[in-house]
Amino acid sequence: MNNTITLLGEDDFLSAMENENKKWRNECVTRGSLSSFDGTKLSYYVASPNKPIGSVTIVHGMAEFWGKYHEYAWYLYQAGYKVFFMENRGHGYSEGKVKDPQLIYVDDYSTYAEDLRCFVESVVVPESKGLEMMLIAHSMGGAIATLFLEKHPQYYKAAILSSPMLKMKAGNLSPLAVFALRLYAKLFRKTKSIAPNQKRFNPDTPFETSSAKSRPRFDYQLQIRRKDEHYQMTGATFGWALASIKVHRDIFRHINNIKIPVDIFTAGQDHLIDPIGYDMFKERLPETKIHAFSESRHEIFNADEVSRKRYYTEVLSVLQSHL
Numbered sequence: 001m002n003n004t005i006t007l008l009g010e011d012d013f014l015s016a017m018e019n020e021n022k023k024w025r026n027e028c029v030t031r032g033s034l035s036s037f038d039g040t041k042l043s044y045y046v047a048s049p050n051k052p053i054g055s056v057t058i059v060h061g062m063a064e065f066w067g068k069y070h071e072y073a074w075y076l077y078q079a080g081y082k083v084f085f086m087e088n089r090g091h092g093y094s095e096g097k098v099k100d101p102q103l104i105y106v107d108d109y110s111t112y113a114e115d116l117r118c119f120v121e122s123v124v125v126p127e128s129k130g131l132e133m134m135l136i137a138h139s140m141g142g143a144i145a146t147l148f149l150e151k152h153p154q155y156y157k158a159a160i161l162s163s164p165m166l167k168m169k170a171g172n173l174s175p176l177a178v179f180a181l182r183l184y185a186k187l188f189r190k191t192k193s194i195a196p197n198q199k200r201f202n203p204d205t206p207f208e209t210s211s212a213k214s215r216p217r218f219d220y221q222l223q224i225r226r227k228d229e230h231y232q233m234t235g236a237t238f239g240w241a242l243a244s245i246k247v248h249r250d251i252f253r254h255i256n257n258i259k260i261p262v263d264i265f266t267a268g269q270d271h272l273i274d275p276i277g278y279d280m281f282k283e284r285l286p287e288t289k290i291h292a293f294s295e296s297r298h299e300i301f302n303a304d305e306v307s308r309k310r311y312y313t314e315v316l317s318v319l320q321s322h323l
Contacts, residue, residue: 005075005078005079005316007075007308007309007312008071009305010214010215010216010305013071013214013216013217013220014216014219014220017070017071017220021070021071021074024047024074024077025070028047028048028049028077029045029046029047029073030045030046030047031043031044031045032044032045032046032123033093034118034119034122034123035118036089036114036115036118037114037115037117037118040089040094040095040096040115041094041095042086042087042088042089042094042095042115042118042119043066043086043087043092043093043094044084044085044086044087044119044123045066045073045083045084045085045086046082046083046084046085046123046127047073047074047076047077047082047083048082048083048127049077049078049080049081049082051080052080052081052082052131053079053080053081053131053323054080054081054082054131054132054133054134054319054322054323055081055082055083055084055124055127055128055131055132055133055134056076056081056082056083056084056133056134056135056136056319057084057085057086057119057120057124057133057134057135057136057156058072058073058076058083058084058085058136058137058138058141059086059088059116059135059136059137059138059141059142059144059145060085060087060088060091060137060138060139060140060141061138061139061140061141061142061163061165062104062139062140062165062236062240063091063104063233063234064091064138064139064141065087065091065092065224065230065231066085066087066092067221067224067225067231068221068224069085071217071301072301073085075312075316076316076319079316079319081134081319082127082128082131084119084123084124084127086115086116086119086123088112088115088140088141088144089106089111089112089115090104090105090106090233091104091233092230092231092233093230097233098192098237099192100194100200101229101230101232101233102200102201102232102233102234102235103192103193103194103198103200103233103235103236103237104233104234104235104236104237104240105191105192105237105239105240106239106240106243107239107243108243108246109143109144109147109243109244109246109247109250110147110250112144112147113144113147113148113151116144116145116148117148117151117152120148120152120155124155125155132157132322132323133155133156133157134156134157134158134159134160134319134322135149135156135158135159135160136159136160136162136315137159137160137161137162137164138161138162138163138164138299138301139162139163139164139165139272139273139298140165140244141164142161142162142163142164142165142166143164143165143166143244143247143251145159145161145164146161146164146166146251146255146258147247147250147251149257149258149260150251150254150255150257150258151254151257153257153258153259153260156260157260157261157322158260158261158262158263158318158319158322159260159261159262159263160262160263160264160265160315160318160319161262161263161264161265162265162300162301163265163266163267163270163272163273163298163299163300164264164273164277164278165244165247165272165273165277166248166251166273166277166278166280166281167248167273167274167276167277167280168244168245168248168272168273168274169271169272169273169274170241170272173245178242178245181238181241181242182242185238185239185242190238191237191238191239191242192237192238192239193237193238194235194236194237194238195235195236195237195238195240195241198234198235198236198237199234199235200234200235201225201232201233201234202234203222203225203226205222207219210297211270211271211272211297211298211299211302212297212299212302212303213295213296213297213302213303213304213307214302214303214304214305214308217302218302248277252280252284255281255284255285256284256285258285261287261289261322262281262285262287262288262289263288263289263290263291263318264278264281264282264288264289264290264291265291265293265300265311265314265315266278266290266291266292266293267293267296267297267298267299267300267303268292268293268294268295268296269294269295269296269297270296270297270298271297271298272298273298278290289318291311291314293307293310293311295307296311
């Protein structure tokens with residue numbers, strides 16, 4: 001790890017985010033927008049140190065946004081990386097939301113992957129200026145990144161997948177059940193309606209059932225959501241749920257197209273992701289390295305202090321090994 005980086009603990013996190021990190025965002029992070037393949041406007045952020053040693057693209061998860069990665073991007077920047085972050089369609093300040101902006105919809109994950117291609121080709125590649133490019137993706141972003149790497153293997157030197165959504169626990173439906181659900185959604189025009197067991201934004205979301213184990217980080221991100229309605233997307237639609245079930249098959253249909261090194265970081269207390277997906281990935285691509293965090297919930301970068309510090313240490317070590 002770059003010895004100039006000081007990882008924030010529980011007690012100093014909120015103060016640092018409101019002071020040093022906020023100053024960094026104001027002075028060193030630029031915001032832009034691009035038109036995707038179908039004209040959808042997508043919001044993105046770039047942070048570039050004076051002499052970058054490489055470039056890192058972050059692909060976020062479902063219902064996430066730039067504010068959730070303020071700390072993560074800051075560490076990468078301090079380690080010398082130029083950081084690229086795009087808010088996926090239907091998230092944050094990117095277009096693509098349905099009439100109820102708290103709901104999340106996509107027709108197919110290939111749409112997300114095409115958005116990422118547009119971002120990479122129009123922003124990341126030209127602004128990386130020949131730097132080695134690495135990819136970090138979390139949860140839903142892991143599914144998006146995997147599809148992208150299968151279709152476009154030429155851009156990135158290595159990838160880190162953090163709790164990637166290779167298979168959802170809620171995705172263990174029989175083909176007949178999936179067919180019935182898809183037929184119902186289409187016949188009754190429910191694809192953009194909220195799916196079962198999903199909820200709209202709750203400003204008093206309980207920490208205890210969240211994907212984080214760091215209370216200050218959970219509070220910081222929830223406060224951002226409370227203040228800005230653009231960040232209050234939380235509930236999956238029927239369309240998103242069906243696309244998320246389908247992407248599991250899509251990923252493993254062409255998984256052998258991935259030729260770059262991949263490290264997968266897994267959470268032992270993950271209530272969202274089925275670990276069978278990790279086993280399948282490793283079986284198909286045996287060179288994949290697995291980093292297991294038995295004490296972490298889904299968001300390892302928001303885990304307990306011991307797990308979190310080990311996570312960032314290993315992430316930065318993996319990146320360094322590919323320069």
